[in-house]
Amino acid sequence: xxxxxxxxxxxxxxxxxxxxxxxxxxxxxxxxxxxxxxxxxxxxxxxxxxxxxxxxxxxxxxxxxxxxxxxxxxxxxxxxxxxxxxxxxxxxxxxxxxxxxxxxxxxxxxxxxxxxxxxxxxxxxxxxxxxxxxxxxxxxxxxxxxxxxxxxxxxxxxxxxxxxxxxxxxxxxxxxxxxxxxxxxxxxxxxxxxxxxxxxxxxxxxxxxxxxxxxxxxxxxxxxxxxxxxxxxxxxxxxxxxxxxxxxxxxxxxxxxxxxxxxxxxxxxxxxxxxxxxxxxxxxxxxxxxxxxxxxxxxxxxxxxxxxxxxxxxxxxxxxxxxxxxxxxxxxxxxxxxx
Amino acid sequence: xxxxxxxxxxxxxxxxxxxxxxxxxxxxxxxxxxxxxxxxxxxxxxxxxxxxxxxxxxxxxxxxxxxxxxxxxxxxxxxxxxxxxxxxxxxxxxxxxxxxxxxxxxxxxxxxxxxxxxxxxxxxxxxxxxxxxxxxxxxxxxxxxxxxxxxxxxxxxxxxxxxxxxxxxxxxxxxxxxxxxxxxxxxxxxxxxxxxxxxxxxxxxxxxxxxxxxxxxxxxxxxxxxxxxxxxxxxxxxxxxxxxxxxxxxxxxxxxxxxxxxxxxxxxxxxxxxxxxxxxxxxxxxxxxxxxxxxxxxxxxxxxxxxxxxxxxxxxxxxxxxxxxxxxxxxxxxxxxxxxxxxxxxxxxxxxxxxxxxxxxxxxxxxxxxxxxxxxxxxxxxxxxxxxxxxxxxxxxxxxxxxxxxxxxxxxxxxxxxxxxxxxxx
Numbered sequence: 001x002x003x004x005x006x007x008x009x010x011x012x013x014x015x016x017x018x019x020x021x022x023x024x025x026x027x028x029x030x031x032x033x034x035x036x037x038x039x040x041x042x043x044x045x046x047x048x049x050x051x052x053x054x055x056x057x058x059x060x061x062x063x064x065x066x067x068x069x070x071x072x073x074x075x076x077x078x079x080x081x082x083x084x085x086x087x088x089x090x091x092x093x094x095x096x097x098x099x100x101x102x103x104x105x106x107x108x109x110x111x112x113x114x115x116x117x118x119x120x121x122x123x124x125x126x127x128x129x130x131x132x133x134x135x136x137x138x139x140x141x142x143x144x145x146x147x148x149x150x151x152x153x154x155x156x157x158x159x160x161x162x163x164x165x166x167x168x169x170x171x172x173x174x175x176x177x178x179x180x181x182x183x184x185x186x187x188x189x190x191x192x193x194x195x196x197x198x199x200x201x202x203x204x205x206x207x208x209x210x211x212x213x214x215x216x217x218x219x220x221x222x223x224x225x226x227x228x229x230x231x232x233x234x235x236x237x238x239x240x241x242x243x244x245x246x247x248x249x250x251x252x253x254x255x256x257x258x259x260x261x262x263x264x265x266x267x268x269x270x271x272x273x274x275x276x277x278x279x280x281x282x283x284x285x286x287x288x289x290x291x292x293x294x295x296x297x298x299x300x301x302x303x304x305x306x307x308x309x310x311x312x313x314x315x316x317x318x319x320x321x322x323x324x325x326x327x328x329x330x331x332x333x334x335x336x337x338x339x
Numbered sequence: 340x341x342x343x344x345x346x347x348x349x350x351x352x353x354x355x356x357x358x359x360x361x362x363x364x365x366x367x368x369x370x371x372x373x374x375x376x377x378x379x380x381x382x383x384x385x386x387x388x389x390x391x392x393x394x395x396x397x398x399x400x401x402x403x404x405x406x407x408x409x410x411x412x413x414x415x416x417x418x419x420x421x422x423x424x425x426x427x428x429x430x431x432x433x434x435x436x437x438x439x440x441x442x443x444x445x446x447x448x449x450x451x452x453x454x455x456x457x458x459x460x461x462x463x464x465x466x467x468x469x470x471x472x473x474x475x476x477x478x479x480x481x482x483x484x485x486x487x488x489x490x491x492x493x494x495x496x497x498x499x500x501x502x503x504x505x506x507x508x509x510x511x512x513x514x515x516x517x518x519x520x521x522x523x524x525x526x527x528x529x530x531x532x533x534x535x536x537x538x539x540x541x542x543x544x545x546x547x548x549x550x551x552x553x554x555x556x557x558x559x560x561x562x563x564x565x566x567x568x569x570x571x572x573x574x575x576x577x578x579x580x581x582x583x584x585x586x587x588x589x590x591x592x593x594x595x596x597x598x599x600x601x602x603x604x605x606x607x608x609x610x611x612x613x614x615x616x617x618x619x620x621x622x623x624x625x626x627x628x629x630x631x632x633x634x635x636x637x638x639x640x641x642x643x644x645x646x647x648x649x650x651x652x653x654x655x656x657x658x659x660x661x662x663x664x665x666x667x668x669x670x671x672x673x674x675x676x677x678x679x680x681x682x683x684x685x686x687x688x689x690x691x692x693x694x695x696x697x698x699x700x701x702x703x704x705x706x707x708x709x710x711x712x713x714x715x716x717x718x719x720x721x722x723x724x725x726x727x728x729x730x731x732x733x734x735x736x737x738x739x740x741x742x743x744x745x746x747x748x749x750x751x752x753x754x755x756x757x758x759x760x761x762x763x764x765x
Binding site for chain 1: 404405409413530533534537538541544547548551558560561564583586587590592593594595596597598600602603604606607610
């Protein structure tokens, strides 16, 4: 598999180029994440792109980049790995999936991309309303309804999907929330984490105005040239960070309870993705067989017990060979010529 | 470079290869064939002394925004800087020709134009063709006798394709006037009707809207808002206006933006008023759904639409008469209505058509499963209004794509040769 990848390049020993956030909270959080995987990095005092050292993982060269630069570098294959927000990747390019794989969510850098309008627009609560207002906006006010954003691609795609027409995007390079009060726009598309800034600027999120729930991801580039050494470094890193995105497999559950109790527990179980394979006969307790997603096993057992089940037992389908690891999934797509 | 890559990605995802959208260079024999086709089209479009026009390739982008909104960014090549403003490589001829007609002609003057040149559009899917492609077309701007003009323009396109030697093709027609007439005849608040009209040419969006007006609430939030609005709508006008100002004062909501509290309150009250009509009666939803589902031979479709209108006790006679007269005019020109495929939801993918619409597509073959459209056209009376005409102006036009015709002829020849080979082999 790595043969296919290395045939594209000559340098068998070229290191893995790892893009790390160059500053701030994103860098701190990335450091925490890597530390948990037994990897630490330090940046030398000289402020150059490649000035940094990684301890605990061989064959890696660090590149310090602003979060916004990361998507392009990954798209072009100038770095193999990078840490950046899903919002930035999706905004940067359509069909990004062909060039970038989101390897793992990192549980920081949470941000919702949303559509917000003035709170005083009591007649507007959905994107349908926004479309209605936009329809005769030019006639009333002499210019089209303006939406300020730096997420133009995602905004257009979202409005097109929702059927909002007759609006115009205006560029914003920061402090987007203030642009409505400043008279430069009628609505905004921006990221928000707590909604505090929106409230302070007298804006409200439309009821159906959530475009994307984003967080920081570890991302890999299919466009980069992967040497054997770089692939080895990736494998070592991925083996250590664990694999929460992987399908956990399913667990077989048996429990003793009556049909009515199972019926009561059923909605909660269904929400967890539990399937009921065999129900006890009506009227008296019997054996039920269920099948639960591996991650939800604990909760499923709890729900069954609370419903009055006895003799709850579980068996996970432990066949690790059957499920490809994160590294295997990545290298398979790389080898399949996803470029 | 990145731009090109992005376009390539989109097209690859839709099953088109790089060659399908790359503008083509022509020389030698291919150029001669292409010029010959273009000459034939332009000769036919020159009937009745249609004047040759050449709108500028760079058009002011603002005009396009008026016509299409932000969506045009996705489809057009826009050049923008602070000094020169925003300009757009013309994505079609109809709007620029209509614009220069308004600038040049006396009010109410009729005119005929023909044109030929490249247009520039980002392809969205198979059948759209190259980023740059030739178009040759005709526009007839005339108040008199729309049915006859419709048939005449359609026939010009047909004659031109035949004269150029184009192999048989699929024909589809629609009539937005008929569908809009139907929407006008169904009792409902004006704001709902405007919404449905605005989105008619986006079929998915249209049916979603219709279902929601019919009472399908996409979320609990929306259902409760509707209930709230209904309650509000039951208040008298004065009480409602006072309630609104009290509500806003209570929330200490400062006024921001250019929409004043009066405009907001007015629309809120209208919504509340409209909410009392919610949901649209099932019978109304049904008749709209039945009408947009009509497709088949044009004559049978007309019969079906008339029956639907009669059943719902609607007066669509003006629209159906126009449709009927158009079919008669086509028939007089040798176009058999039973051979025209009518599709009620066929509105082409441009917002400005509002009457008769048609399109010519090559039949797909194994070698070219998604052939480029040969051309099409339609009636666009509303376009002039959007461009700022002071009184109603009527226009209908057709545009053909010489390069697609050349490709269709080549594909036809190849299929013919293959059939001959197969015949010789057996």
